[in-house]
Amino acid sequence: MKRHLISAADLSRDDALLILDTAEELAQMADRPIRKLPTLRGRTVVNLFYEDSTRTRISFEAAAKRLSADVINFSAKGSSVAKGESLKDTALTLEAMGADAVVIRHQASGAPHRLAGWVRGSVVNAGDGTHEHPTQALLDAFTMRRRLGRLDGLRVAIVGDVLHSRVARSNVLLLRTLGADVTLVAPPTLLPVAVSAWPCEISYDLATVLPKTDVVMMLRVQAERMNAAYFPTVREYSRRYGLDAARMALLPEHAIVMHPGPMNRGVEIAAEVADSARSTIVEQVANGVAVRMAVLYLLLSGVDPGPGIEATEVIR
Amino acid sequence: MTASQQTASQTWLIRNVRPAGGPATDLILSEGRITETGSGLTAPGAQVLDGTGLIALPGLVDLHTHLREPGREDAETVLTGTQAAALGGYTAVHAMANTEPVADTAGVVEQIWRLGRQAGYCDVQPVGAVTVGLEGSRLAELGAMADSAARVRIFSDDGRCVSDAVLMRRALEYVKAFGGVIAQHAQEPRLTEGAQLNEGEMSGLLGLAGWPAVAEEAIIARDCLLTAHVGSALHVCHVSTAGSVEIIRWAKSKGWRVTAEVTPHHLLLTDELAASYDPVYKVNPPLRTAADVAALRAGLADGTIDCVATDHAPHAVEDKETEWHVAAFGMTGLETALRVVHAAMVETGLLDWAQVADRMSVRPAAIGQLDGTAIGAAGQSLSAALHGRPLTAGSPANLVLYDPAARSVVDPAQHASRSRNTPFAGMDLPGQVIATFLRGEPVVLDGKLAR
Numbered sequence: 001m002k003r004h005l006i007s008a009a010d011l012s013r014d015d016a017l018l019i020l021d022t023a024e025e026l027a028q029m030a031d032r033p034i035r036k037l038p039t040l041r042g043r044t045v046v047n048l049f050y051e052d053s054t055r056t057r058i059s060f061e062a063a064a065k066r067l068s069a070d071v072i073n074f075s076a077k078g079s080s081v082a083k084g085e086s087l088k089d090t091a092l093t094l095e096a097m098g099a100d101a102v103v104i105r106h107q108a109s110g111a112p113h114r115l116a117g118w119v120r121g122s123v124v125n126a127g128d129g130t131h132e133h134p135t136q137a138l139l140d141a142f143t144m145r146r147r148l149g150r151l152d153g154l155r156v157a158i159v160g161d162v163l164h165s166r167v168a169r170s171n172v173l174l175l176r177t178l179g180a181d182v183t184l185v186a187p188p189t190l191l192p193v194a195v196s197a198w199p200c201e202i203s204y205d206l207a208t209v210l211p212k213t214d215v216v217m218m219l220r221v222q223a224e225r226m227n228a229a230y231f232p233t234v235r236e237y238s239r240r241y242g243l244d245a246a247r248m249a250l251l252p253e254h255a256i257v258m259h260p261g262p263m264n265r266g267v268e269i270a271a272e273v274a275d276s277a278r279s280t281i282v283e284q285v286a287n288g289v290a291v292r293m294a295v296l297y298l299l300l301s302g303v304d305p306g307p308g309i310e311a312t313e314v315i316r
Numbered sequence: 317m318t319a320s321q322q323t324a325s326q327t328w329l330i331r332n333v334r335p336a337g338g339p340a341t342d343l344i345l346s347e348g349r350i351t352e353t354g355s356g357l358t359a360p361g362a363q364v365l366d367g368t369g370l371i372a373l374p375g376l377v378d379l380h381t382h383l384r385e386p387g388r389e390d391a392e393t394v395l396t397g398t399q400a401a402a403l404g405g406y407t408a409v410h411a412m413a414n415t416e417p418v419a420d421t422a423g424v425v426e427q428i429w430r431l432g433r434q435a436g437y438c439d440v441q442p443v444g445a446v447t448v449g450l451e452g453s454r455l456a457e458l459g460a461m462a463d464s465a466a467r468v469r470i471f472s473d474d475g476r477c478v479s480d481a482v483l484m485r486r487a488l489e490y491v492k493a494f495g496g497v498i499a500q501h502a503q504e505p506r507l508t509e510g511a512q513l514n515e516g517e518m519s520g521l522l523g524l525a526g527w528p529a530v531a532e533e534a535i536i537a538r539d540c541l542l543t544a545h546v547g548s549a550l551h552v553c554h555v556s557t558a559g560s561v562e563i564i565r566w567a568k569s570k571g572w573r574v575t576a577e578v579t580p581h582h583l584l585l586t587d588e589l590a591a592s593y594d595p596v597y598k599v600n601p602p603l604r605t606a607a608d609v610a611a612l613r614a615g616l617a618d619g620t621i622d623c624v625a626t627d628h629a630p631h632a633v634e635d636k637e638t639e640w641h642v643a644a645f646g647m648t649g650l651e652t653a654l655r656v657v658h659a660a661m662v663e664t665g666l667l668d669w670a671q672v673a674d675r676m677s678v679r680p681a682a683i684g685q686l687d688g689t690a691i692g693a694a695g696q697s698l699s700a701a702l703h704g705r706p707l708t709a710g711s712p713a714n715l716v717l718y719d720p721a722a723r724s725v726v727d728p729a730q731h732a733s734r735s736r737n738t739p740f741a742g743m744d745l746p747g748q749v750i751a752t753f754l755r756g757e758p759v760v761l762d763g764k765l766a767r
Contacts (some may be wrong), residue, residue, distance in 0.1 A: 086634065086637070086638060087638065087639055088637050088638070106639065108639035108640060108641045108642065109522060109523040109524050109593070109640065109641065110522065110523075110524070110593030110639065110640045110641075111593075111639045113592065113593040114593055114594075114638075114639055114640075128523070129523055129524075129641070130523035130524075130525075131522060131523030131524075132523065163520075166523060169521075169523060192519070192520030192526075193515055193516065193520070193526065193528070194515075194516045194517040194519075194520050195520060197517045197520075198520070
């Protein structure tokens with residue numbers, strides 16, 4: 001595996017399967033009375049969050065703590081240039097503290113790439129702007145495999161604001177690597193103009209896609225998109241691209257419904273769908289911890305410079 | 317102080333140099349002029365420069381330079397910017413108006429013009445803002461700038477587009493009174509809100525807001541039609557798309573007075589470089605695709621695009637060492653332009669050296685009216701300030717000597733520019749500027765500043 005996890009494209013098929021298999025083992029630990037492993041004792045994981053995302057931060061924090069790592073939470077809201085220190089200066093600070101891994105969430109696409117150039121530890125992308133969110137894609141794949149038993153040949157529909165979705169980008173890349181067939185479903189305004197170059201199918205019509213779908217993943221639609229004329233009204237969006245009970249009935253019997261959260265109930269997903277037996281939404285959250293444990297474990301326990309060596313390098 | 321008082325008294329004999337890549341000859345420079353050409357020339361007491369293997373080009377003229385002074389002297393000054401220009405082979409640069417304060421009054425353009433004269437490394441011809449404060453709402457006092465000592469002929473809100481169609485029409489009409497030209501930064505603002513990178517495969521992949529080609533092309537098409545309607549002259553800044561080249565080709569075929577420039581970076585680099593998210597590749601208009609690069613090269617080769625202009629845009633380190641979306645747009649270019657054109661156009665067989673002289677000196681000088689075909693009102697001795705003239709006896713001795721056989725890796729630390737944001741850092745590029753003469757005086761010798 002590479003030193004950083006910035007894009008789902010960083011993962012080979014073997015890497016991805018190793019993470020999923022490792023997560024499977026670690027998930028079983030959650031059923032034990034003592035849910036903690038000593039694996040990363042003495043290692044420091046920094047959660048560097050420039051965007052509010054309580055669920056993702058807590059998920060990474062729980063993952064690191066269950067592996068006995070020291071966790072530092074660093075919230076830096078707002079633009080790094082408008083107020084406070086630059087991302088580079090923050091990176092140098094973290095470097096001086098001896099961070100072995102930095103989990104970064106940032107509103108700017110590419111911020112983890114920049115960070116990786118400034119720190120020696122591993123960088124894990126916890127969502128960057130409208131670019132990628134690779135651990136979300138891993139936990140989604142993990143959830144699909146648990147529910148449906150396979151990924152190869154699985155037909156996955158990703159529905160909604162693909163243009164601005166880091167979840168969609170990472171899922172398209174990872175699912176392709178793992179052999180699934182992805183169809184993106186959205187109004188044309190919410191697809192990138194060159195989406196035809198992506199390794200997936202495109203559709204503007206949800207109803208025709210659903211009967212040929214094993215997994216349907218609904219993306220959150222942000223209210224502010226409406227002001228930029230991406231679609232006429234929330235109601236029209238919901239009618240054409242929302243998943244309600246009637247549409248859900250078009251799915252094959254075994255098919256599952258996913259959502260990365262947080263949901264807009266009544267917009268892209270009806271409450272009765274979100275709460276149905278097909279829905280994996282709560283499971284996704286639980287699986288997130290196991291997958292993030294696997295990622296931190298594989299990134300940090302493989303290469304072992306040891307804290308002492310790190311320190312001498314910093315002094316030099 | 318007039319230009320003639322500045323001319324050097326030293327006579328130079330340049331031996332065995334190839335003007336515009338043609339047959340080798342000797343040149344004698346004296347009293348600011350080329351006084352003699354031919355083989356086996358002698359000039360008692362002259363400084364001799366062996367030009368064997370070197371090409372001589374008329375001093376390059378840049379229509380698009382950001383010198384940052386006044387306002388951002390931490391990024392560039394007129395002195396450092398013109399030193400960079402001289403090292404790149406330029407003897408005249410047009411200083412864009414987006415300074416702080418904006419060059420929208422006679423006072424500011426005269427200040428910039430005087431700073432250039434004091435620096436003495438190359439002529440600085442200010443560009444005046446089209447609208448007050450570049451705000452796009454009211455015309456600046458274009459006539460006052462035209463009549464000033466700076467003798468402004470090119471007006472531009474560069475960095476921003478004069479997007480209001482009525483204001484653009486009025487500007488085009490108004491400058492007819494003094495033979496001005498409007499240089500447009502073609503960017504439809506609504507189509508490019510928050511735009512970061514060429515809209516296409518890369519922007520989709522990288523999750524960066526797209527800057528669509530149509531936002532440039534729609535403005536160029538509109539402006540060409542407005543120019544024809546009011547019978548004025550339009551210059552299109554930094555053309556970056558294949559579609560723009562087609563529209564300009566069409567406008568020229570109608571006989572309309574439309575000229576255009578392309579930057580060195582748009583001739584060599586593509587948007588794929590943004591995959592690193594390194595803002596050194598962030599520029600406006602953005603780097604485009606390989607197909608656009610090919611169309612721009614073809615357009616420059618067939619003359620649809622008149623000239624190369626650097627859009628030299630120096631930025632302080634802290635404005636570039638950031639996340640992509642908050643980084644400043646722009647790249648430095650003066651010190652690498654000729655070498656990049658060499659790589660993109662000459663090594664590919666698209667232009668010969670005579671055509672390089674045309675696209676980097678003769679035509680930009682004509683567009684900027686520095687070639688003596690238009691006579692201005694005040695201030696400077698025009699006959700001494702001429703640029704873009706052929707390297708023949710009688711022409712002002714503004715020239716660059718270039719070694720086409722040299723090759724080296726671009727090292728920004730060696731640049732005279734105060735900023736280091738060159739996208740060509742680490743690239744192996746052909747050629748080297750050996751000497752630059754401004755009115756007979758060497759400002760660069762042996763590839764280094766000579767004064």
